[in-house]
Amino acid sequence: MKKNSRNSFPTRRSLRQFILGLIFRHPVPGTSIIPILPDGRIVLIRRRDTGQWALPGGMVNWREDIPRTIRRELAEETGLQLVKIRNLVGVYSAPDRDPRLHSICVVVAAEVRGEIRVRDKLEISEAKAFRAENLPRLEEFSYDNGQQLKNYLDGVTVLR
Secondary structure, rough: OOEOOOOOOOHHHHHHHHHHHHHHHHOEEEEEEEEEEOOOOOEEEEEEEOOEEEOOOEOOOOOOOHHHHHHHHHHHHOOEEEEEEEEEEEOOOOOOOOOOOEEEEEEEEEEEEOOOOOOOOOOOEEEEOOOOOHHHHHHHHHHHHHHHHHHHHHHOOOOO
């Protein structure tokens, strides 16, 4: 850090750059959820920014753990309530998995209930339930969500 010439304290500009570097040079934790309705259908969302299908999920808020993030994001994006987290599908941490930022995504399969209703209309344009045989093709998914769903359907747990 650059030091102020009059004392040994860093300049405001160098301190700001240092703090921004700390924040943005570290991966951001997030979640993706594979919501499974009681009849076995899987709920997907359509993102407004890409127009593509995706798994519900998002970034972990300050002082929030992964289960709380899952409950919050599920409710915001689909209107559904978490009944039970079934299993860990994987942890996805490749630096290029999301072009917006370097994030580490914890993916879970979860039993859910309720009426599908998009609450976050700025981010999500649609939420819909699909039977496994009618899911959109991999290339119709945002980012690596299609691969995450495929790993779940294949019954594999991934650490990437």
